[in-house]
Structure formats: C-alpha cells, structure tokens
Amino acid sequence: MERWQNRVAVVTGASSGIGAATVKDLLKANLIVVGLARRLERMKELKAQLPAEQQKRFHAVACDVSSQESVDTAFERIIKELGGVDILINNAGIFAGGQISTQDPVELQNVLQTNVMGVVYCTQRAFKSMKERNFDGHVVVVNSVVGHRIPMTFGNNEPPIFSIYPPSKYAITALTEVLRQEFKGLNTKIKITSVSPGLTDTEIVVDEFKGAEFPSLKSEDVSSCILFTLSTPPHMQVHEITVKPLLGE
Template sequence: MERWHNRVAVVTGASSGIGAATVKDLLKANLMVVGLARRLERMEAYKAELPADQQKRFYPFTCDVSSQESVDKAFDWIIEKLGGVDILVNNAGIFKIGQAVTLDPVQIQQIVQTNVMGVVYCTQRAFKSMKERNYDGHVVIVNSVLGHAIPVAPGNAAPIMNVYAPTKYALTAITEVYRQEFRGLKTKIKITSVSPGLTDTEIVPEQFKTDDIPILKSEDVSSCILFTLSTPPHMQIHEITLRPTLGE
C-alpha cells in the first residue's frame, strides 16, 4: 500500500457498514480519505473517535450519489481542495423489501438510481480526474454475490429482493465495460468488483441476522478492498468474491 501514501481515496456510502470500515482501513494505510454519504453527522461522529493524525486526513462530505448535481458538487470540492481523485470505492447502495410486481415504482427508481446511476456518476468524475492527470488510479465497485446468481426463495415463496439483485447484475456488467473502456482509452486505471455474500450492514433486514445464518462483517469486505489496492501496478483483480463460512 506504500504507493498510495498521501493519495486521495473517495468512499461512497461512508456513514456506516462497509463504507465506514473501508474509510478507517484506508486512513490506517496513510491515505487521505473523503467520505461521501447523506448522513454527515454519522461520519463526523466516528471522525471524532479517530487518532489525531487520521482525523487530519479524513474529509466527510454530504453527498447523495443518486443525484448527479450532488455528486458534481462533491467532486468539484474534492478536486479544488485536494487536487484530484486517485482511488474511488463505489460502495453506496440501498435495498427495500418488496416484490418487483407490486413495489411502488418510485422506490424501485430510487434503488436503480442509487445502486447503478450512483456508480456511473461517481466513476465518470473519478475517471476524468485520473485521466487528466495521467494517473493510474483504481476504481472499486462493491457488488454482491446476488450480482452473479439469484437464489430461489425457500419453499418457492415470492422473493423480497425485487430489483436489488438486477442492479447488482448491472454492476457485474459495467465492471467489464469499464475494464474495456479504461484499456481502450489508453489508460492503466484498474477496475475491481468486490462481491460479498450476506454482510452485517444496516441495509440487511433483521430477519436475516440470526445465529442460524452465517454472515460476514463489514471489516471482512474492507480487507478485500485493501487487498485489491495492494496489488502491483501490472496486476489487476477483476472480480473477488467472498462468502461467510458455515462456522462451528
């Protein structure tokens, strides 16, 4: 991770869960980190608990990735104050319980706008910053095992994931699109999709957080993100999948 020291990493969905864990690990690795999330107060709260040297390198900023205007405002500030973006971790995402055939279309649009368009908005700005400075940066997309296979609900019941899994399938596809675009546009910017299984975050319904169901911790996912960043410049991890073990 030495080559990233004092470089600028941007993490979306940074107020809790995988995003917050990733922010903390990047700070420990001596990066400057911008946390983007709607809940500024949550980021400010855990910033206050960080060691003094890490507090100086953490910049919480209010941003709703589903809004292009909000994303542009955040990235304009980052570029003006910090000079550019070297790493982008696209982590922000939402999940709402319900069936695709009956869920309010407004809510469905929110899921698509956050989970897919949020990645598009942020990646466009990060890529532009990297390419203009001729910097070989790294874009990470926090995907899901649901972006590769959709399980059948127990007892053939109607599933409750609606369009969440399809948005993750979109991220699987766009990861490959970005890989080809980054190469075709003559850059060495890396792209990695990290696909965790069930992870103990706020968006996971409580019914899935039982002793009978193995579950990952946010820190497990963050450790995989940092592993992909630690690879040498000539090596790219395109996809990394992690699942909880069955336990004792």
C-alpha cells in the same frame, strides 16, 4: 499499499458498514480519505472516534450519489481542495424489500438510481480526474454475490423479497466489465475491480436475514478484500473478488 500513501481515496456510503470500515482501513494505510454520504453527522461521529493524526486526513462531505448534481458538487470540492481523485470506492447502495411485480415503481427507481447510476456518476468524475492527470488510479465497486446468481431463499410458497436489488447488482457486474474495457480502450492503465460479498452484517440487511441460521461477514472482512486489491502491483489487476461466510451458502 506504500505507493498509495498520501494519495486521495474517495469512499461512497461512508457513514456506516462497509464504507466506514474501509475509511478506517485506508486511513491506517496513510491515505487521505474523503467520505461521501447523505448522513454527514454520522461521518462526523466517525471522525471524532479516530486518532488525532487520522482526523486530519479524513474529510467528510455530504453527498447523495443518486443525484448527479450532488455528485458533481462533491467532486468539484474534492478536486479544488485536494487536487484530484486517485482511488474511488463505489460502496453506496440501498435495498428496498418487496416484489417487483407489485412494488411502487418509484421505490424501484430509487434503488436503480442509487445502486447503478450512483456508480456511473462517481466513476465518471473519478475517471476524468485520473485521466486528466495521467494517473493510474483504481476504481473498486462493491457488488454482491446476488449480482452473479440469485438464490432461492423462501419455501412454502412465500414470495422472495429481493425485488430489484439483484438486477441492480447484475447491472453492476456488467458495468464493471464495460468500464474495464473502456479504460483500456481509452489508453489508460486505470484499474477497476468488483468485490462481491455474501451476506454482510450491515444496516442494509433486513430482519428476515438476521439470526444464527444466516451466517454473515463483518464489514471489516469486505474492507480487507478492498485493501488487498489496492495493494496489488501496477502490472496486476484483480477483476473479481467473491467472498462468503465460511458456513454460508
């Protein structure tokens, strides 16, 4: 991680879970870190728990990634105050349990707007910053194993509750590959990596998937995967990391 020291990393969904764990690990690696999240107070609480030296390198910025206006405002502030974006960790995501066949379309749209368009908005701004400065940055997308295969979770004729979350992550799988090809076609050496965890113990997990019968990862496990891919040498690109609990599916 030496080449990233004092570089600027932006982490979306930084107020809890994988995002908060990634913020901590990046700060330990001596990066300047900008946390983006709707819950600014949660990020302020996180900052207060950090060592004094790390507090100086952590910038908490309120941002709703589902809103292009909010993303533009946040990135304009980052570029003005810190000079640019060198790493982007697209972590923000939401889950709304139910069934697509009966669910409120507005609820479904909210998931797609956050999980898919949020990645598009943030990646466009980060890529623009990297390319304008001719900097070989890195974009990481926190995907999911359900973005590659949808498991059967309920028997006894009970309907699944995954709803539009897996389709949103399947879109991210495709989006990551399209962006990889675009980055190359636009004559850059900017990397992009998809990290697909299995069940992870975060606030997004619904009660139906909690308990001893559902082994889960910790947020720090996923963060360690993110830092691994960032630590790879410039000539090496990790396309996909899939990580699951040892005793999980």
